[in-house]
Amino acid sequence: MRDVAIISTGMTPFGELWQSGLRDLFVQAAREALMAVGSPSVDAIYVGNMSGGQFVGQEHLGPLMADHLGLAGVPATRVESACASGGVALRCGFLDVAAGASDLVLVAGVEKMNDGADVTNVLASAADQETEVYHGITFPGLYAMIARAHMARYGTTEEDLAAVSVKNHRHGARNPKAQFRSEVTAEQVMTSSMVAEPLRLLHCSPVSDGAAVVLLCPLERAREFTDAPIRIRSSGLATAPMALADRADPTFLDAVSLAAGRAYKSGGVTPSDIQVAEVHDCFSIAELCVLEALCFTERGSAGELTRAGETALGGRIPINTSGGLKSKGHPVGATGVAQAIEIVEQLRGEAGERQVPDATIGLAQNMGGSGASSVVHIFERV
Amino acid sequence: MRDVAIISTGMTPFGELWQSGLRDLFVQAAREALMAVGSPSVDAIYVGNMSGGQFVGQEHLGPLMADHLGLAGVPATRVESACASGGVALRCGFLDVAAGASDLVLVAGVEKMNDGADVTNVLASAADQETEVYHGITFPGLYAMIARAHMARYGTTEEDLAAVSVKNHRHGARNPKAQFRSEVTAEQVMTSSMVAEPLRLLHCSPVSDGAAVVLLCPLERAREFTDAPIRIRSSGLATAPMALADRADPTFLDAVSLAAGRAYKSGGVTPSDIQVAEVHDCFSIAELCVLEALCFTERGSAGELTRAGETALGGRIPINTSGGLKSKGHPVGATGVAQAIEIVEQLRGEAGERQVPDATIGLAQNMGGSGASSVVHIFERV
């Protein structure tokens, strides 16, 4: 397999972007990424998108996006793994370049959630429709059940959960593309309206529109395009039982653990080598469970780690310097690519107020549904 | 890139399978493919599916299918390109093995269309929702417009169109897995109820449920599993403008032409080397346009070729020996994989009453929307 590099990035702001449709968002992010490296010709496009069909009545996003980018003809494929769609698109692009099938690949993640659809129902289609959704559980409800199990088993507290939201808002306040650029206090989190007990509104990522794009090419060609290529050192993908009831331990995210294990192994790194990470904090409890599944901390100890400030900027392992899904926003199909962009900016030393000093190895972890799929990428400055 | 082989296949019958849900269909086809080669362990799964979200409220099919196959943990990705989803899944699996990232890859196509959804509306989401569907055009309507343009430009007749349906039903009558195993006459076709002028019911592929699965591995390992591996000699994917109005010539399928050109070139073959082909006859006119775009015949001459029997079993280049989408059925996401299975059976000499004598090189062409995406694979006996 060939080594693969990210040579350019582009991203819309995340938020309620009423003026932009799905195709507009994609084109805006893609043009930014292309123009930054002199608009080279593209060999293939992968579009990560969870549910264009249900959100805006539009499937077949590969050709639609190629067309609107002025690139009709170019191979273009949409990939979906619920909220991990963006990360999985990145993996498909990575394999395409690694295989030697394509040289320059454009990987996009895009979602238009604020366009009139019933968002609660659409997001629930990432869970098992027959055994879960039918009975009345919602997507926040599934993570609420994970939270309650984690609390019962490890003594994790509402304060621990709130600390995740507080930290991520603090980070996001420094990110010009974030949906919410305001800090919140633990008290605000813990008194916000209840969504699914014990999760409140400020434990939940918002409903967002947005697109994110990265350009990939073989590492050996990367310096034709940029002085600061970022190598994708490895990619790991895994699944777990679809329904929460079918997982032996609802507090442990097997898919994350497996995907990370594959990425660590094929990248030849250990968790302690990671200096900065973007993880899938769709709900505050998710960040805690993910930190444990990534082996950044012992099982059950992520709440304590967070309250101790170790996952904040300046801490031992800064997590979600972008603001995470919570503060940056979560246009579901775009998130995985946006995570990669934050790591690229960190490894290039271009993260401004959010910069982790001297970061050379970073990780991005993206997750679908209540954890039935997860994809992990490890990046390094070269 | 490594050479890639198909080592096994599995397929449900196609039809109105009221007893089976989406997940049942997948598991049935996948188990058949796995058991035929001793149930080896699988490194990755790709699921081609157009619209689980709209048809049955279920996205996130990668982990769902892995789970129900007893393989939770295995990387599993859903890919979509409307009615070309199956073919595109095959291409993703091909690239994964070619890259050296995975050894044994399970590629599935699956669709459950008969489960209560408004099929006309769902299929229309493969077209441009804003500039086409909004104004009232349907999916058959788009192909009807292509048909009328082809008639106006080349003198193609209703008899030419009917000849496609008659031939494909004659082939399908010999296929035990076909949805319609009955022959039809040209008169029956030309007096069936009107759907979108000039296309009548018997020019249209049916609404179908079904799943199809192939197993891939590196060619060098194929004989561990089977005495009759079929090599995937090449894969080509291309797009075209999404909206019919945006294509310079509505009678010519640019995406098919481009995809085929790429597959011919990287496979080192010419159209005259192809001895049997499955092509995307979602409507009878589609088969004619595809034959021209694949360079099996001159532009405008496919109707004549068909009426002369050259595309029937026993003719110069037998097309859709399976019965095609028209007679075999068209569970949209499954079709591309089912096409590959027919070619595998032909190249293995296992097609029974449908056998093309001594076929060693075959082609499968799968198409999304009104032709905005197409994928072409070339296969050979080794």
Place this chain on the structure above:
Amino acid sequence: MPSPRYWREIPSRYRLEAAACRGCKRVIYPKRQVCPQCGGVEFEATRLAHRGRVVTSTVVHVAPTDLQMEAPYAMAVVETEEGVRLMVQVADCDPSEVLPGMEVTLEFRLIRKEDHGGILCYGHKAVPVE
């Protein structure tokens, strides 16, 4: 008129029909073609006991459209005596009392009225043991 999707699930939802794997003895609900534990494909039909214990739970305040009139309501993952876990709503109690460890019985109930047609959809809900 109930859709095929609905009536295919009737055996599991109405009668709690499950399958016991002949290989590893695990009870699978709803039944499947392949045992997720051992890969086995031979099963014996069985029905779940109507009794179990809450593994984890939540109270849904922001509900899906079809269930908005019922919110807030408790949902739980319940483990039956056979070791099977299932997702159910918990009825006939104060939702805030539904916590891990609670003992419940499973009772046949109306689950939801679907869509504009108001189709009545049935299944099982959990009810706390006195």
Place this chain on the structure above:
Amino acid sequence: MPSPRYWREIPSRYRLEAAACRGCKRVIYPKRQVCPQCGGVEFEATRLAHRGRVVTSTVVHVAPTDLQMEAPYAMAVVETEEGVRLMVQVADCDPSEVLPGMEVTLEFRLIRKEDHGGILCYGHKAVPVE
């Protein structure tokens, strides 16, 4: 209440607003960020002439739910004087007369009533020139 998706398209649907590429002069409808012909990104605003000719057509007999009361109706790809093509319904005539080559004008009309709310959606339809 019309959705954002609807009102974003109002300029193109109500007023036939288009964009002329400064690079290759091609007129693009609806406007885009990138010219599909030359890749250009600079445009001048323009409006389509309301006159064109049918490139190809069909008569829809099996219609989408929202338009079932109108079937059979004619649909056409119309090319305007600027060389722009658009998909429109053809009204005020016998649908079977709508064939390639027919001259039409584009008129502002009700296109559909959407969903159960019956939202009124407007745009242009073609009408044959006398």
